[in-house]
Amino acid sequence: MNKIKRASLWGFLLVLVLTMVIGLGITGGLAQETKTIRVMIMANVPEDVEYKLIGLGPFLERNPHIKIEPVPVPSSEYKIKLDAMAAAGTLPDVACHGLSWFTPYAAAGLLLDLTPYVEKDKFDLREAYFPRALELGYYKGGLYHLPYGLTTHVMYYNKTYFKEAGVAYPYDQYKAGKWDWGTFLEAAKKLTVRDVRGKVMRFGYMQGLGWEQWAWMNGAEFVNPIGTKCLMNSPEMAEAIQWVADLALVHGVAPKPGELAGSVHEQFASGRSAMYDCIEVVIHQTIVPSGMDFDVAPMPEGKVGRTSPLRMASFAVSATTEHPYEAYLVARHLGDAEWTRTLYEETGYLQFPEGAAGVEFYLAHKKPPEHSSVFIEAMEDARVYLLDLSVNAGEIRRIIASNLDLVWAGKKSAKDVLPVIEKEVDKLLGEE
């Protein structure tokens, strides 16, 4: 009897110990170590950080072992801070990058090639990103940048001014197949308002962020497809630049570039011009709050069709991250369709989709403007300003801008400055 008791006791103890060991083993195996991912975010207001985290909510719920540590930096200091961190070897795991420094960072080996992680994740890049945006993420065959914050130019217009002037809306002209450079200029002239002294009180048109789209629409190119030779010294480029300059100098329907002090977005929102070509994000920031009755149309058709520049940023992973896969996951979820949907549901803010996966949701919810599909169509025609991918992008931009200052001021013709620009830009492209 005692033997049975003793055996039962030993058996009970054995089961207890085994249960404890297995239990500890299982929980120990299952509980993954928390992985903190530092994400550097351009943040001018607290919402810039808050929105990123709100959108990531469902992803973080599914991945409780991933913790986000935001590193907010104001946009004015962002690049300097990122460069300093790069120099010190303390880059955050994930950071937002501007297009003009995509190449220098990838070329310096500071970023992680995401290709193996995309394969491991079985992530469909083609579905997630617009093809033109995705192309920009590659450097020498490796994927370093995941597109974020895509946008392109469309023509905004103040419907009230068009109604008052008796001019057909650009979108209606576009649908009727009549929206081209000629009808655009005609409309701009009719919509420009002058005071008794002839001073322009309201411009017909105002340029938002650059003039490159006019050159493309006229059949001009900036650089060859592999980015090694500047092609700006062409009759098409000269004609396009002169046409843009003459909007101010000859026709007086637009301000000279740089003439408008302060935010150009706000000046359109306050009624300083009837048309404005700019990116999508201004709707939420300035136009809707102004209460303006507005809509959008594609850019007016030029000699070779219509196009607009693709503007974007990216999220990239540092080559020195200790958690490469988790950092990649965070980078790819920032701005994806789920992130966009969550953010919209929680805050009412709708970000432009990064690819086909988000288009339907965007079109169903983006109102105003009435014809928000114009943004999606513009993305299909969007062009990439390849000079921005040069390692000397900043200097090239300055060379072009400073020489064109003379054209905008009417001191030289586009034909005069383009040979100078091409020579100087070629010199820099040759250094790469």
Add this chain to the structure above:
Amino acid sequence: MIWKSKLRSRQREAIEGYACILPWILGFILFSMGPVVACIVLSLCQYNILSPAVWIGLGNYRRLFYEPLFWQALKVTAIYTAGAIPLGLGGSLVLALLMNQKLKGITGFRTIYYLPAVVAGIAVALLWRWVFHPDFGLINWILWELFKIVGPSWLLSEAWVLPAFIIMSLWGMGGGMIIYLAGLQGIPITLYEAAEIDGANWWQKFWKITIPMISPVIFFNLVMGIIGSFQIFTQSYIMTEGGPHYGSLFYVLYLFQKGFQDYEMGYASALAWVLFIIILICTLLVFKSSPMWVYYEAKKKR
């Protein structure tokens, strides 16, 4: 034994002294001396921030001579300095003379005139962009309303952008005014009384008493003005980005563009050292000339 304990006490005192200034010494070595030494070394390297530096000796300094934009930046800065310093020195002296009057409420005026000097550079730059607006700016409005003159394009014109910045430099006159005011109030009243007894007029009193007596203050303002105007940056960075057509490409803006936008930190370091040498030479010249025009009462007495 006494000697020993004395030494110990001296040593203790020295240790305590060093311990007290240690935070400053550490701060100086880490945050001032360290960057200065690094800047010398980097100026001798090709360094793009993102990749390790490569030693190129005096390559960056040689390159300076062949860079047209280096000479343009130097020219723009020199013209600005030549225009802004006399205007600033003269303007703040006139203002200080006005503010030195014994009038009711003069303290309020002094405060008002000094206020602009404490406004942040970026805010000032944004404000002046509007002042210089060709169509709606205050200056062109005054020119048209009072004189029927169509004003220039100011910041949009290669020819007028530097005069615009020189005019704008007057905004900071309040700082110089306060220093002049302190100097003016230190002039013994007896000197003016004696001159009046001798029949001196206003101009004679100003030229023979006021100017010599405040010459050390003029000297100080001149040295600080030279250093400050060679380092002008924020205004052109915010208002014109060096344009139009490099018309406002100030030296420090060029240095910033090279270092932080074009990833040429080695070249930018060389630019920084050249700027240091230029400022040093200018300051030494002013110091060297000072015995000819700066009057020190204490020196005279000796």
